[in-house]
Amino acid sequence: MKRSLDAVAAKTIEVALEIGLFDALKQDGDELESLARRLKVSARGLRPLLYLLTSLELLTEEAGRFTATESGRIFLQEQWPEISAALTPAPEWQPLGQAVRLGVCPGSAIEGEGDGGGFFAQVVPMLFDLHWPMARHLASHLPLEQGRVLDLGAGSAVWSLGLLSQRPELTGVAVDRAQVLSEVAAPNLERHGVLQRYELRAGNYYEVALEPGAYEVIFLGHLLHSDGLELSRQLLAKCYTASAPGGLLVVAEMVGSQPRGLDYEANLFDLNMLMFTERGLVFTAGELEQLGREAGYQVEGWVEGPGRYPVLLLRREAPESETTMQQCICMKTTTFNVSEPVCRDFQEPARACDRTTSELIREAMELYRLESIRPRPSLL
Numbered sequence: 601m602k603r604s605l606d607a608v609a610a611k612t613i614e615v616a617l618e619i620g621l622f623d624a625l626k627q628d629g630d631e632l633e634s635l636a637r638r639l640k641v642s643a644r645g646l647r648p649l650l651y652l653l654t655s656l657e658l659l660t661e662e663a664g665r666f667t668a669t670e671s672g673r674i675f676l677q678e679q680w681p682e683i684s685a686a687l688t689p690a691p692e693w694q695p696l697g698q699a700v701r702l703g704v705c706p707g708s709a710i711e712g713e714g715d716g717g718g719f720f721a722q723v724v725p726m727l728f729d730l731h732w733p734m735a736r737h738l739a740s741h742l743p744l745e746q747g748r749v750l751d752l753g754a755g756s757a758v759w760s761l762g763l764l765s766q767r768p769e770l771t772g773v774a775v776d777r778a779q780v781l782s783e784v785a786a787p788n789l790e791r792h793g794v795l796q797r798y799e800l801r802a803g804n805y806y807e808v809a810l811e812p813g814a815y816e817v818i819f820l821g822h823l824l825h826s827d828g829l830e831l832s833r834q835l836l837a838k839c840y841t842a843s844a845p846g847g848l849l850v851v852a853e854m855v856g857s858q859p860r861g862l863d864y865e866a867n868l869f870d871l872n873m874l875m876f877t878e879r880g881l882v883f884t885a886g887e888l889e890q891l892g893r894e895a896g897y898q899v900e901g902w903v904e905g906p907g908r909y910p911v912l913l914l915r916r917e918a919p920e921s922e923t924t925m926q927q928c929i930c931m932k933t934t935t936f937n938v939s940e941p942v943c944r945d946f947q948e949p950a951r952a953c954d955r956t957t958s959e960l961i962r963e964a965m966e967l968y969r970l971e972s973i974r975p976r977p978s979l980l
């Protein structure tokens with residue numbers, strides 16, 4: 601084993617031995633579901649345990665089949681008895697065996713309706729420091745000057761703030777629990793001088809009403825891992841409806857490696873999701889892309905940057921069918937690159953009538969379309 605054992609890794613090995621994992625594994629490997637059935641434990645519980653054991657090199661995983669390693673067998677026979685006797689158990693991890701057997705968090709989940717935002721009001725200021733460099737970097741990949749941006753589960757609103765702090769004409773909607781918005785997001789946005797461009801919408805983001813087709817960019821920053829697969833599907837479907845045609849969905853997450861054994865921290869976090877959330881898990885890049893496609897988005901790509909994990913960009917395609925032609929033309933005007941001089945021509949009149957530059961440019965283009973663009977007779 602290459603890495604030295606921390607208390608959680610030691611507890612993981614202890615539970616694996618308790619449930620008879622190493623004895624049960626077949627020579628040619630086992631898949632998660634059949635192994636869970638044989639061991640009479642929950643597949644949700646066993647899954648992160650197996651991944652952490654692959655990071656510890658006690659197991660290997662290939663094409664979804666887990667096998668015990670020879671070096672692991674030797675370690676367990678020769679070194680483990682002495683090491684385990686010397687380790688101090690981590691008290692909050694004592695019920696890991698129960699979590700693996702039943703697949704549910706043994707205590708009350710750290711987040712949720714009951715909490716009302718108290719837990720995250722403490723945590724999200726730290727997340728701001730962690731995500732801010734990447735949030736700012738990301739703005740260069742989002743060439744958007746006008747429109748509305750949505751930050752779901754906004755926390756400090758770090759992700760949308762990275763963009764709005766650099767684009768003075770964008771406006772934002774931040775959704776989170778009331779306590780998080782009032783104690784963290786609002787003061788943070790105030791500090792950055794952008795609070796007046798935000799609407800703070802308090803509530804559960806599964807229930808809060810979102811205007812259909814209204815948002816050019818939607819941020820989902822570190823939400824999906826705690827919501828798990830089924831709720832993430834629902835959330836992405838809701839985002840798709842709220843995305844403007846041609847708009848982007850930005851998904852920032854801790855991303856599980858492929859193969860899973862390569863990233864110990866992501867696997868440790870995955871085990872945390874089992875212990876402290878109701879449905880959480882860490883997704884791989886492929887799984888996140890698949891979630892996006894299922895919701896109707898196209899995968900635009902991954903942005904690498906100063907963060908530890910790259911960020912996924914998904915795009916809602918603009919309509920192209922004949923029946924939506926008029927809408928399509930209007931949408932295309934919002935994504936046109938307008939040259940600096942043209943933009944300047946519109947800025948003063950826009951200020952004078954208290955409207956945005958892009959609105960006036962869009963109107964001018966629409967007027968041009970009505971007056972000057974005629975269908976070819978062959979199309980009539």
Ligand SMILES: C[S@@+](CC[C@H](N)C(=O)[O-])C[C@H]1O[C@@H](n2cnc3c(N)ncnc32)[C@H](O)[C@@H]1O
Pocket residue numbers: 711717720721724727728731752753754755756757758759775776777780803804805806820821822823852
């Ligand atoms: C892990 S934090 C991420 C915060 C921020 N997006 C970031 O990346 O730093 C998750 C945030 O989502 C909020 N949240 C979780 N579930 C929610 C729900 N169902 N409705 C509204 N907000 C929720 C939490 O209050 C918290 O602020």
